[in-house]
Amino acid sequence: MMTNACYAVIFISRLRADAEGYAETARRMMDLVREQPGFLGMESWRDETGRGVTISWWESEEAIARWRQHPRHRQAMRRGREEWYESFRVQICRVEREGCGS
Amino acid sequence: MMTNACYAVIFISRLRADAEGYAETARRMMDLVREQPGFLGMESWRDETGRGVTISWWESEEAIARWRQHPRHRQAMRRGREEWYESFRVQICRVEREGCGS
Numbered sequence: 001m002m003t004n005a006c007y008a009v010i011f012i013s014r015l016r017a018d019a020e021g022y023a024e025t026a027r028r029m030m031d032l033v034r035e036q037p038g039f040l041g042m043e044s045w046r047d048e049t050g051r052g053v054t055i056s057w058w059e060s061e062e063a064i065a066r067w068r069q070h071p072r073h074r075q076a077m078r079r080g081r082e083e084w085y086e087s088f089r090v091q092i093c094r095v096e097r098e099g100c101g102s
Numbered sequence: 103m104m105t106n107a108c109y110a111v112i113f114i115s116r117l118r119a120d121a122e123g124y125a126e127t128a129r130r131m132m133d134l135v136r137e138q139p140g141f142l143g144m145e146s147w148r149d150e151t152g153r154g155v156t157i158s159w160w161e162s163e164e165a166i167a168r169w170r171q172h173p174r175h176r177q178a179m180r181r182g183r184e185e186w187y188e189s190f191r192v193q194i195c196r197v198e199r200e201g202c203g204s
Contacts, residue, residue, distance in 0.1 A: 008195050010110060010157060012145065043114065045147035045155055053147055053155060055112060061198070093110050093195035096163070 006040060006095050007058045013080075013088035015050040022084045025076050032072060038063025050086070057095070064092060108142060108197050109160045115182075115190035117152040124186045127178050134174060140165025152188070159197070166194060 015022065033039055038059040046052030058064045067073060080088070117124065135141055140161035148154030160166045169175060182190070 007198075008110075008112065008193065010112070012157075043155065045149055045153075047147055051147075053145065053157070055155070090200055091110065091197050092199040093197050095193050095195050096109075097194040098192055 007061055007064060008093045008095055009054075009056045009058065009064060010091040010093060011054045011056075011088065012090075013052050013054075014086040015046070015052065015084060016086050017050070019050075019084040021079070025079065029073065029076050032070070033067065036063065036067050036070070039067070061092065109163055109166060110195045110197055111156075111158045111160065111166060112193040112195060113156045113158075113190065114192075115154050115156075116188040117148070117154065117186060118188050119152065121152075121186040123181070127181065131175065131178050134172070135169065138165065138169050138172070141169070163194065 030042070033042065033056065040057035040059060042054060042056040044052065044054040058067075068077075132144070135144065135158065142159035142161060144156060144158040146154065146156040160169075170179075
C-alpha cells in the first residue's frame with residue numbers, strides 16, 4: 001500500500017461472442033503493462049456474458065498517458081475497438097481515499 | 103452520461119466460503135442504494151473463487167458519506183467485516199475523465 005495519491009483507470013467492456021485473438025493479446029498486454037513506469041497494479045473480472053472490468057492503478061496521469069501512447073498498446077486498442085469489443089468505456093480517476101496498488 | 107465531475111467507489115472483496123446470509127443482504131443493499139440521493143449507478147462482478155468488485159458512481163463525496171452512515175448499510179457493513187469478507191478494500195475516487203453513471 002502506498003500513501004501518496006494515485007490514479008485508477010476503470011475499463012468496462014463487453015466482448016463480442018467471436019472475439020478471436022483477444023485472449024492472446026490480453027495476455028501479452030498484461031505482461032507489457034507490468035513493465036511500464038508508474039504502473040502499480042491491476043485486477044480484472046469478466047462474467048459469462050462477456051461483460052468485464054479491468055482496474056489498473058498508476059502513479060500519475062502522465063504514466064497513464066504514456067501507456068496509452070505505447071505502440072503495441074495502441075495496436076491492441078485499435079483491434080479492441082474494431083474487432084473485439086461490443087462496447088466499452090474508460091474512466092480515469094484520482095484515488096482520494098485509501099491506498100493504491102493491488 | 104453526465105458531463106459533470108463525479109465520484110467512483112471501488113470496493114474489492116474476497117468472500118468467505120461460508121458467507122451465510124450474504125446474498126440476501128447484498129440484494130437488499132442493491133435495492134436500498136438505488137434510492138439514495140446522489141447515487142448514479144453501480145456494476146458488480148464476482149468470480150468463482152469469491153473475489154469480487156463493485157463499482158458505484160456518485161454525484162459527490164457528501165452523497166458517499168451519507169450512504170456510509172445509513173443505518174441499514176452500517177449494519178450490513180458490520181456483518182460484512184465480521185462474517186462475510188475474508189478481506190476487502192475500498193477506494194473513493196474522483197472521476198477525472200469520461201462520463202459518470204452506468
